[in-house]
Amino acid sequence: MSICSDTQLFHDGGTMVISDTKKPKADERVPQAVIPDLHDGQVDTGRIDADAKRLVNCAKVDVNQLMPIKYKWAWEHYLNGCANHWMPTEVPMTKDIEIWRSDKLTPDERLVIMRNLGFFSTAESLVGNNLVLAIFKHVTNAECRQYLLRQAFEEAIHTHTFLYVVESLGLSEGEVFNMYHEIPAIAKKDKFEMELTTEILDPDFSTESFAGAQGFLKNLIGYYIIMEGIFFYSGFVMVLSFHRRNLMTGIGEQFQYILRDETIHLNFGIDLINGIKAENPEIWTEEFQQQMIDRVKQAVELEIAYAKDCLPRGILGLNGDLFRDYVQHVADRRLERIGLPVQYGSKNPFPWMSETMDLSKEKNFFETRVTEYQSSGALSWD
Ligand SMILES: [Fe+2]
Numbered sequence: 001m002s003i004c005s006d007t008q009l010f011h012d013g014g015t016m017v018i019s020d021t022k023k024p025k026a027d028e029r030v031p032q033a034v035i036p037d038l039h040d041g042q043v044d045t046g047r048i049d050a051d052a053k054r055l056v057n058c059a060k061v062d063v064n065q066l067m068p069i070k071y072k073w074a075w076e077h078y079l080n081g082c083a084n085h086w087m088p089t090e091v092p093m094t095k096d097i098e099i100w101r102s103d104k105l106t107p108d109e110r111l112v113i114m115r116n117l118g119f120f121s122t123a124e125s126l127v128g129n130n131l132v133l134a135i136f137k138h139v140t141n142a143e144c145r146q147y148l149l150r151q152a153f154e155e156a157i158h159t160h161t162f163l164y165v166v167e168s169l170g171l172s173e174g175e176v177f178n179m180y181h182e183i184p185a186i187a188k189k190d191k192f193e194m195e196l197t198t199e200i201l202d203p204d205f206s207t208e209s210f211a212g213a214q215g216f217l218k219n220l221i222g223y224y225i226i227m228e229g230i231f232f233y234s235g236f237v238m239v240l241s242f243h244r245r246n247l248m249t250g251i252g253e254q255f256q257y258i259l260r261d262e263t264i265h266l267n268f269g270i271d272l273i274n275g276i277k278a279e280n281p282e283i284w285t286e287e288f289q290q291q292m293i294d295r296v297k298q299a300v301e302l303e304i305a306y307a308k309d310c311l312p313r314g315i316l317g318l319n320g321d322l323f324r325d326y327v328q329h330v331a332d333r334r335l336e337r338i339g340l341p342v343q344y345g346s347k348n349p350f351p352w353m354s355e356t357m358d359l360s361k362e363k364n365f366f367e368t369r370v371t372e373y374q375s376s377g378a379l380s381w382d
C-alpha cells in the first residue's frame with residue numbers, strides 16, 4: 001500500500017497533522033487509508049541522534065534506522081565481509097577426490113581430515129543458530145544488526161562447504177554430521193557452547209538486568225572469543241598443513257576462505273564486546289573478568305584434548321604437544337584483545353599460520369571473484 005506519497009506528515013504535540021503547504025482544501029477529503037494510525041499513543045517522529053544509539057538496551061533509537069551510523073567499525077566489518085564473498089562450489093575438488101581415493105594418505109592423516117570435517121560441519125551451524133536466535137534479538141543497534149545478517153549468511157556458506165566436501169569425497173554424511181554427538185572431544189566443545197545459547201533462550205532472559213547483561217557478554221565471549229577465536233584454530237592449522245604439503249588443496253582452499261571470514265567475525269565480536277563493556281562498565285567487574293579468564297582456560301584444555309584426539313600418534317610436522325603451545329598462544333592473543341591479562345606466555349609453534357592468514361599476499365582469488373560478481377550483477381537484458 002502506498003502511504004502518503006505526496007503528503008507531508010509530521011508530528012505535533014502527539015497529534016498527526018498535515019503541513020500547511022499540503023493541506024487539503026475544504027472540499028477535499030483525505031482518504032483514511034493514507035494516514036495509518038500505526039500507534040495508539042505518542043508518535044515520536046523526531047530525527048535520531050547518533051549519539052543516542054546503544055549496543056544493547058537502547059531505549060531511544062529504534063533498530064530500523066541505519067543512518068546516521070554511530071559504530072563505524074560495524075559498517076567496516078560489513079563491507080569487508082561483502083568484499084570477500086565466495087561459494088564453496090567455486091572450488092574444484094577433483095584433486096582432493098583423486099588423493100582421497102588413492103593410498104597417498106595414511107590412516108592417521110585421514111583421521112585428522114575426518115575429525116575436522118566432523119567438528120566444523122556442526123560448529124558452523126551452532127554459531128549461525130546462536131547468532132540468529134540468541135545474539136541478534138539483544139543487539140539493539142542497526143549497523144551491528146546489518147553485520148550480524150551478513151555474518152549469518154557466511155555461517156550458512158560455511159555449513160554448505162562441509163556438505164559439499166562430504167558429497168564430493170563420497171563420505172558418510174551420517175558419520176560426519178553426528179560426530180558432535182558421538183566423538184567425546186567434539187561433543188565436549190559443543191556442549192560448552194550450546195549451554196550458552198540455552199541460557200539466552202530462557203523466556204525470562206533479559207539484558208536489562210545486571211545478571212542478564214553479564215550473561216549476554218558471556219555468550220558473546222563464548223562464541224566470538226572461544227568458539228570462533230580458539231576452538232576453530234587447531235582445525236585451521238591441521239587442515240592447512242595438508243594444503244602446505246600440496247595435499248587436499250580444495251579443502252585447504254575452502255579453509256583459507258573460512259579462516260578469512262572468521263578473522264572478520266572475531267574482529268567484529270571483539271569490537272562488540274569492548275563496545276558493550278565501554279557503555280556498561282558496571283558489568284565488567286573483577287569477579288566477572290576472573291570468570292571469563294577461567295572459562296577461556298577451561299576452553300583451552302578442551303581444545304588441547306581435541307587436538308590430541310585428532311592426532312593420537314601425530315602426523316608429519318604436527319603432534320598434540322605442539323598444539324598445547326599453539327592453543328595457549330592463541331588464547332593469550334584473544335584475552336588481551338578484550339582487555340584481560342595473558343595467562344600462558346607460550347610461543348607460536350606454527351608461525352606460517354600468520355602468513356596464511358594474509359591471503360592477499362599469495363592469492364588473487366577475491367580480486368577475481370569480486371570482478372566476476374560485479375559483472376554478473378550488471379547483466380545485460382538485451
Ligand atoms: Fe563460520
Ligand SMILES: [Fe+2]
Binds near residue numbers: 265
Ligand atoms: Fe564465524
